[in-house]
Amino acid sequence: MVSDNSQVVVAGMDYDLPEGSVTGQGGAEVWHLKAVAPGVVKLVFYYARSWEKDAPAKTVNFNVSIK
Numbered sequence: 001m002v003s004d005n006s007q008v009v010v011a012g013m014d015y016d017l018p019e020g021s022v023t024g025q026g027g028a029e030v031w032h033l034k035a036v037a038p039g040v041v042k043l044v045f046y047y048a049r050s051w052e053k054d055a056p057a058k059t060v061n062f063n064v065s066i067k
Helices: none
Strands: 008-016 028-035 039-047 058-066
Touching: none
Parallel strands: none
Antiparallel strands: 008 028, 039 058
16 A cells, blocks of 8 residues: 555566475565655555455555655
8 A cells, every 4th residue: 555646656566486486385576666756655565365354464564755
């Protein structure tokens, strides 16, 4: 989640797997963000399964200053 889409927009996301990975092995999500205006914006990432209704297993917040 981006607190202000007038300052930062999500340009895309990739999922990178390690070389030689096997089914079920973890990887890394790489988010591509684009700053479009100066200011301070809050980025919130939720670690959760989309089909589960429970609270996210983990939430990470970043306050980003755009100059």
